[in-house]
Amino acid sequence: MFIRKLLLILIIYSNLFAKEKITLYPDWLDQFQFAGYYIAKEKGFYDDFGLDVEIKPFNQNVNIVDEVINNDATYGIGKSSLILEKYNDKNVVFISSIFQESPLILISLKNKNINSVSDLENKRVMITNDAIESATIKSILNNDKNIDMSTLKILPHSGKVDDLINNKTDLMACYLSNEPYTLSKNGIDFNYFSTNYLNLNFYEGIIFTSQNEVLTNSYRVQSFDKASLMGWEYAFSNIEETAKLIFEKYNSQNKSLDELIYEGNVLKDLSKFDLGILGNINIDRIEDIKKFYTYSGINKSINTFNSNSIIFNKEYLILNGSQKDYLDKNQFTLLLKDSNPPFSFKSTTEFKGFEIDFWHLFSDKLSKPFNTEEVLNGNISYVFSNSVKVNFVYSYDYPNKKDKIYTKPIAKIPLVIATKVDKNFINDLSTFEKTKIGILSSLNMKGKLLSLYPKIEFIEFETDDLAFKALQKNEIYGYVNNIYSLNSSINKNNYKDLKINSSLDINLNSYIELSMKDRQFKDILDLVISKLKKDEIDNILNSYSQIYFNENLNYQQFLKIVIPLLIIIALILYLNYKLYKEIKLRKGIQKELLTLATNDTLTNIFNRRKIEEICEHEIKLASRYKTPFSIIFFDLNDFKPINDNFGHHAGDEVLIKVANTISKHIRNSDSFGRWGGDEFLIALPQTNINQTLSLINILQTHISNISFDFNKNLKISCSFGCYEYKNGDTLDYVLKKADESMYDVKIKYKKKV
Structure with missing residues (x-):
């Protein structure tokens, strides 16, 4: 038994x-x-x-x-x-x-003379089954629609670059990070094909x-x-x-x-x-x-x-069964101290501050009510055995206290230096020698600061108030604490002779401290913290930056100063508003004039003058840097009958919709303009002729799918011509060759019709 x-x-x-x-x-x-x-x-x-x-x-x-x-x-x-x-x-x-x-490429040896996609016909290619269908390889193989890709002889991939060297294959699919290094190391010249003309990774x-x-x-x-x-x-x-x-x-x-x-x-x-x-x-x-x-x-x-x-939604908070059960069976309480603004402080009878806001945020994300408890004279009560009590701590490095564990860091709190207002901006604290700088003792980072600034004498203070009195008496040059506490203290106590001077390259991190027995709650909190968005953290940190006014302030004196100041500010704002409207009006007119000078009034794409200017510029760049540059010249097939049969408003609709369709399906780096009538030109920097031909096929498909309001059954097509710039070509020659190419396509179209 x-x-x-x-x-x-x-x-x-x-x-x-x-x-x-x-x-x-x-x-x-x-x-x-x-x-x-x-x-x-x-x-x-x-x-x-x-x-x-x-x-x-x-x-x-x-x-x-x-x-x-x-x-x-x-x-x-x-x-x-x-x-x-x-x-x-x-x-x-x-x-x-x-x-x-994508690191995926097709590679061949230089002696194979496979210099363009059009050379791939009837070639042997080692490639895995999934790589054949990958977007990267497909974009390479579809780079030239004029070749028959069915002639490719697909071979099982051996994974051995030696098969390429020993002529067991003509090309091999591989990673840019692998085979090119091996071939280069062995002094073997190679070509490889990747894709960039789609401007898509x-x-x-x-x-x-x-x-x-x-x-x-x-x-x-x-x-x-x-x-x-x-x-x-x-x-x-x-x-x-x-x-x-x-x-x-x-x-x-x-x-x-x-x-x-x-x-x-x-x-x-x-x-x-x-x-x-x-x-x-x-x-x-x-x-x-x-x-x-x-x-x-x-x-x-x-x-x-x-x-x-x-796409798996990583922002969704997912707990396992054990964690859900743990949350259900336990009570969770945040321990708070008064008089620590803006981290935790009482406003009338209610606690406010960063800590309470983060605690409520964690509660909302876990759909579990959390409790709070004020710590009085250091006494912490444990009413229930299933009560988990935690508190916030702040440290420049990960805390390490016996019998305690800590969550991931929640938010970064910048450290700054406060000085009297007559002190200059501190650009580099390391330039100071034999200078007394105060620091809040509870930060426990005197040793850290001494290691960074060994020539400075750091003096610890128990409270901000003691440090401020030392500042006002010139007993210390500056005082180091976190930006939120200093800002709160200076404004609340109306220290007009003190200011936040500059920041240090050190941050405090906020953590939640728990007992060793509460590790499961730590894991749950870590999961919540890992899902926090930057704007959620920033919203909490920025919510306590308002100015605190001294209760003993003389309001009559205050109003005597503020009211005239407000009148002056209102006058300045009014004058600025009138000036802003005038500038905006002029900029609008300038923009309209520029648009009229560079854009076609019907289609709102570039006009002939502007697209010609762009082509001149791109030819200079291609010549200087030896990079490819191509243009596409095209017009609409049977455009005149559309005007004759349906009217010029129908012709305008066709031109506008064709222009909009082309604009949506070219890269941001490409330029598109109306040459005149129904003729258009596309400038394609960093693009060779094979890539241009592939783009033409894509554009033709989109144009054939355009629907028109005046006739739903109308299908249009275009005659596309193209030419790749060669070193020494003039713009007139490039345009002439593209125009001839378009004319040849137009002849073939008319023969089919």
Whole structure:
């Protein structure tokens, strides 16, 4: 009987601490491309979230999307082609994207003479199945509509750059961070194809899972994402250490340590790690990628989906069952002290301040009523055994007190120096020598300041008032405290002879202090803090910046000063308003004149004079910097019959809608103008002829879909001509060649009709 009970206890205990098993499917072989997941596993980040993650070796015969969709607790790494899977009713959900720009390219050796997309016909290409459908590769392969891409001979990807060197393939899909480095190191010249003409960056390294996993285990999804991003942060912050780990333990490709370090640095740049957007997925970018797939004809599905449905909502606060149960069974109380404005203070009988506002915010986000209690003479009562009592603390570094634990930092509180008003602005405190500077003793940072400014004598004060008296008596030069307390004290006590002089390069962080036994509440608060938005924090900090007036102020004297001042200010404001209206009117007239000088009055795009001027400028840039520049010259097919049959108002509608459609589907860097009548010109900097031809196909598709009010059944088309600038060409020659190209297309159109 005893043994049976013991076994039962052991089973319950083991289940209590059992980790959740998760399977992760990378979309390629071991390399720095998956460093974050290796680090999260090796450094115990997954363990900290109660996850047991198995990273499966890459297998080209395994359909990662099907594995993720059909199995619980399964996650994958994929490309932007996952959007096509969503169109085809595969319920995938994007969690994070590690790479904000795609490193995916097609590479060939220079001796193959594959110099443009048009040279790809009948060539052998090593590429994985998912990469074939990726937005990056598709945009490269659709760069030239005049070639038959069905002639490409797709080969299974071996993962070995030697196959490119040994002529087993003509091209190979790879990452910019890998094969180019290996080839360069071996002195082998190469060409590669990437995409930039769409002015659109494609996501790569996307962490994804199934919709079912999100709906049934959203906390596990959130935990896996957090641990993985922690792994990536560590990997990009410690590239050499991470590369060494991969070299020794995750190196199925036998890469050298130098190759892995190089790869890490390139991928760090593509992840935009230094911009603080690691893992970001933007709904507008998803919309742009969807449009690309549709407009280029890659998406054949008639299905549609809301872009929000493919992105995991990280702002939503998700608690697991244990945390919800803990909140239900416990009472939570914030301990407050009076006379600490603006952090906590009594206004009549009610407490106010930063601390109470943050506490209420946490309560709202957790949908749990929280309590407050005033601490009197240091006495804290514990009425209930399930009562959790906490308080705010402030420190320049992470607090470390015996038997206490602390949340993540909530808000930064700047430290500043107060001086008498006659003191000059302090530009650099380190230039001061043998100067006495006061500091609030409760900050516990005298040692920190001495390490930064060893030539200054820092004197501790118990209260602000004692320090202010020392300032007024010139016993100290300045006094250091946080900006909010000093601002409150100076204004409330009407210290006219004191001012906040300058700020230090040090911040206090606010934390919540808890007992060791309340670790579960700390974890819940950390989750809430991690979801706080900057504007939520700023709104609380900025809400107590009003001026406090001294109760003993002589109001008659005050009014004698203020009323004349208000009259002067009102007069100045009135004169400024009249001047503002006059300036605004003149600017409006100038803008109208400029628009009339540069824009076409009907379509509101550039007129001939302006677009010609832009082309001249772009030709000079292309000549100076040896960059590509192309133009598109086009007119409307059968435009005259529209005017004749439906009237000039109908012709105007056609011109306006064509102009609006073109404007929506070219880059911000492109320029678009009306040459005259129904002729138009597009200037395309940084664009070669193949990219121009691809753009023409996209524009033609959009134009054919325009609907007109005067005739719903009318379909129009355009004759597009184009030309890429060559060194030494004049503008007249470029325009002439584009016009000839358009004329040839027009002849072919008339023959078809």
